[in-house]
Amino acid sequence: MSERRELTFRRTEGGVLEVHFSGAWTLSEGLPDAEPVTAALAASPPPSSLRLEGRGIERWDSALVSVVSQLADAARKRSVPVDLGALPSGVGRLVQLAAAVPERDSRKSSAPEGFLARLGRGALAVYDDAAAFVPFVGEAVVSFASLARGRARMRRSDLFVEIQDCGVSALGIVSLISLLVGLILAFVGAVQLQQFGAAIYVADLVGIAMTREMGAMMTGIIMAGRTGAAFAAQIGNMKVTEEIDALQTFGISPMEYLVLPRMLALFVMMPLLTLYADFVGMFGGGLVGVGMLGITPEQYVNHTMKAVSMTNFAIGILKGSVFGILVAVSGCLRGMQCGRDSAAVGRATTSAVVTSIVLIILTDAIFTVVCNVLGV
Amino acid sequence: MPKDPPAPEREVHIEVRDLDMGYGDFVVMRKLGFQIRRGDVFIIMGGSGSGKSTLFRNMTGLVEPLRGDVLYGGESFTRAEPERREAMLRKMGILYQQGALWSSLTLAENVALPLQQYTRLAAHEIAEIVELKLSLVGLGGFGDFMPGEISGGMRKRAGLARAIALDPEILFFDEPSAGLDPISSKLLDDLIVELSQSLGATVVVVTHELASLFAIGTNGVFLDAETRTMIATGSPRDMLEHSDQKNVRAFLTRGGSGNPTGVGQ
Incomplete structure (x- = not known):
C-alpha cells in the first residue's frame, strides 16, 4: 500500500x-x-x-x-x-x-501603512518621546527641592551604594578606555607633528583634547552603557514585579526613593570620573611621547602644564556633570516608562543607552559652539 | 470562618460609585457600583481578562478611573488631594500577585520600610514589630533573607507581613493563590481570614480560584468580560444558589460540570 x-x-x-x-x-x-x-x-x-x-x-x-x-x-x-x-x-x-468559538476579528490591522503614514507616526513617536522628558524632569526637580528641604524619603545607604556602583566600580573600565584614547590621540598627533619636527606638541594636543573633550565624552558614553543601562533595567524590572506599585501604595514616591539617589550619585561621581579620565588619558599620551618620540618625562609634563589651562579642566568637568545628569535622567526615565513584561525591560535598556548617547553628543556639540562664541 | 450571622447594620467601608475604567480609549469595564461593609471579605471575581486586577488598581489609585469615584469611609479617594490620599493609603495593606517585595532589601527591611515611612518609632522598636509581623506569617527568623533567596510561597507570606505592617483597616489581595500549590494556597487563605478577623480589617480579594472564594468570601462582585460590566453581587454561595445569570453560574460551577468544590449545598 x-x-x-x-x-x-x-x-x-x-x-x-x-x-x-x-x-x-x-x-x-x-x-x-x-x-x-x-x-x-x-x-x-x-x-x-x-x-x-x-x-x-x-x-x-x-x-x-x-x-x-x-x-x-x-x-x-x-x-x-x-x-x-x-x-x-x-x-x-x-x-x-x-x-x-467563532474566530473574532480582533486581529490588529495588518494592512501595510504607506510611507507617509509611517513617517508621520515616527515623527509623532519622537515628539512623544521628547515630551515625556518634560514632566519627568519637572518631577525630578521637585524631588530635589524636597531633598534640599530635608523632606525627601531617600535612604542614605541607597545613595552610598549607588555612588559606589557608579563611581569606584567604574574606575577599571574608565581607566582602560581613557588610557587607550590618550594613546590613540598621541599616535595620531605624533605622525603629523613629527613631519614638522614638532613632536613635543603631542603633549599639548593630548592634554587639551583630553581635558576639554574626550575625558568627559568617553566617560559619559561609558557610564551610559554601564550605569544608564543598569538604571533602566533595575527600575524597569521593578515595574514588572510591581515593586514600583508597592512603593506608590505605601506612599513612597518612586521618584524620591529610586530616581533621586541614582541621579545624585551620577551627578556627584561624573565630575570626579571625568577628572580621573583626563589624567589617565594624559598619562597614555605621555607613554607614547616618552616611549616613541624620545621626549623626556619632564619635558612632557612641563609642556602639558603650560598648554592645559584651568579653563580646559573646568569645561571638561562641567560637561561631565551635565552628561551625568543626562545619563541618569535617560536611564531612570526609560525604566519608569517600561511596560509590564520582560521584553519591555530589554527595550527600555536599549532605549536608555541610545537616548543618553544621543543626548551626550548633542549637548557636547552645543557646548562646543557656545564655548566658541564665548571665546573660552 | 465566615459563619457569623449577617449584620446589615455594619457601616459601609468602601464604596465604588458609577466607575468606568480602562486604559486610554480602551474601556475595560463600565458602570461598576457596589458597597463593601466593614469586616467583609469581599471577592472580586470574574474570568481571565475581565478586569479584576484593573479594578483593584483603580481602587488603590495605581490607575485613575475614566469616570466615577471610589470612596473610603464616605470620603472620595479618587478626588482627594495627594496628602489626603497618602493618609488614606496608610490605612490599606496590599498583597501583590508576586509579592512585589523590594528586591534590594531583606525581608526585615521590606517590612520595616512602611514603618519607617509612617511612624516615629525608634530602630529597635521597629525591629521588634518586624520580627512580630514575620512570625505572624510563619517567617520568624527569616528577616535577613533577600527576596530572591526564598520560595514563591514564602515571598507571598513576606508580602503579607509587609501588608499588615501598619495594622491596616483594609487589606487588598491580588490573586493570593496564583502560583501556589493547593496546600500553600489553603494555608494562605486561612492566614488571610485569621489575620483579617483579628485585625478587624475589611478584606478585598481579587481571585478566580473557586475553592478559595467559596471558603473565605462573605460578599463579592462578578465582573463579566462579555457585557463589560458587573452582573452579580452578593456572597459567592448566594450567587451559586440564586443567580440566574448564565455566566455567573457557569463560572462558579466550572462551566456547569457539577459542583466541584462540594460547597453551597
Whole structure:
C-alpha cells in the first residue's frame, strides 16, 4: 500500500461533493493545496452537501485537521452542510473544537501603512518621546527641592551604594578606555607633528583634547552603557514585579526613593570620573611621547602644564556633570516608562543607552559652539 | 470562618460609585457600583481578562478611573488631594500577585520600610514589630533573607507581613493563590481570614480560584468580560444558589460540570 497522500474529490449525481483522503497525512509531508476543492465548493449551483471520506488514511496529524477545517469553514460560509462522519473520529472532534468559538476579528490591522503614514507616526513617536522628558524632569526637580528641604524619603545607604556602583566600580573600565584614547590621540598627533619636527606638541594636543573633550565624552558614553543601562533595567524590572506599585501604595514616591539617589550619585561621581579620565588619558599620551618620540618625562609634563589651562579642566568637568545628569535622567526615565513584561525591560535598556548617547553628543556639540562664541 | 450571622447594620467601608475604567480609549469595564461593609471579605471575581486586577488598581489609585469615584469611609479617594490620599493609603495593606517585595532589601527591611515611612518609632522598636509581623506569617527568623533567596510561597507570606505592617483597616489581595500549590494556597487563605478577623480589617480579594472564594468570601462582585460590566453581587454561595445569570453560574460551577468544590449545598 502506498504511503503517498492523496486528495481526490468528485461530485455525485445527487450534487454531493465527496472528498476522499488517503495515505499518510502528516506535517512532515507538507500541507496540500485545498484550493481545487474550495473552488468546487464555490461552483454554481453549490453542492447540496460536503462529505469527507477518510477510510484510506494511514496516519494523520494536524496536517489533516488543518485541511479539513479549511474545507469545513469554506462549506459553512456557503451554508453547505458538512458530513465528517467518515473521518477518523479524532479529526471530527478537533475540527468541531476549532469551530466552537467563532474566530473574532480582533486581529490588529495588518494592512501595510504607506510611507507617509509611517513617517508621520515616527515623527509623532519622537515628539512623544521628547515630551515625556518634560514632566519627568519637572518631577525630578521637585524631588530635589524636597531633598534640599530635608523632606525627601531617600535612604542614605541607597545613595552610598549607588555612588559606589557608579563611581569606584567604574574606575577599571574608565581607566582602560581613557588610557587607550590618550594613546590613540598621541599616535595620531605624533605622525603629523613629527613631519614638522614638532613632536613635543603631542603633549599639548593630548592634554587639551583630553581635558576639554574626550575625558568627559568617553566617560559619559561609558557610564551610559554601564550605569544608564543598569538604571533602566533595575527600575524597569521593578515595574514588572510591581515593586514600583508597592512603593506608590505605601506612599513612597518612586521618584524620591529610586530616581533621586541614582541621579545624585551620577551627578556627584561624573565630575570626579571625568577628572580621573583626563589624567589617565594624559598619562597614555605621555607613554607614547616618552616611549616613541624620545621626549623626556619632564619635558612632557612641563609642556602639558603650560598648554592645559584651568579653563580646559573646568569645561571638561562641567560637561561631565551635565552628561551625568543626562545619563541618569535617560536611564531612570526609560525604566519608569517600561511596560509590564520582560521584553519591555530589554527595550527600555536599549532605549536608555541610545537616548543618553544621543543626548551626550548633542549637548557636547552645543557646548562646543557656545564655548566658541564665548571665546573660552 | 465566615459563619457569623449577617449584620446589615455594619457601616459601609468602601464604596465604588458609577466607575468606568480602562486604559486610554480602551474601556475595560463600565458602570461598576457596589458597597463593601466593614469586616467583609469581599471577592472580586470574574474570568481571565475581565478586569479584576484593573479594578483593584483603580481602587488603590495605581490607575485613575475614566469616570466615577471610589470612596473610603464616605470620603472620595479618587478626588482627594495627594496628602489626603497618602493618609488614606496608610490605612490599606496590599498583597501583590508576586509579592512585589523590594528586591534590594531583606525581608526585615521590606517590612520595616512602611514603618519607617509612617511612624516615629525608634530602630529597635521597629525591629521588634518586624520580627512580630514575620512570625505572624510563619517567617520568624527569616528577616535577613533577600527576596530572591526564598520560595514563591514564602515571598507571598513576606508580602503579607509587609501588608499588615501598619495594622491596616483594609487589606487588598491580588490573586493570593496564583502560583501556589493547593496546600500553600489553603494555608494562605486561612492566614488571610485569621489575620483579617483579628485585625478587624475589611478584606478585598481579587481571585478566580473557586475553592478559595467559596471558603473565605462573605460578599463579592462578578465582573463579566462579555457585557463589560458587573452582573452579580452578593456572597459567592448566594450567587451559586440564586443567580440566574448564565455566566455567573457557569463560572462558579466550572462551566456547569457539577459542583466541584462540594460547597453551597
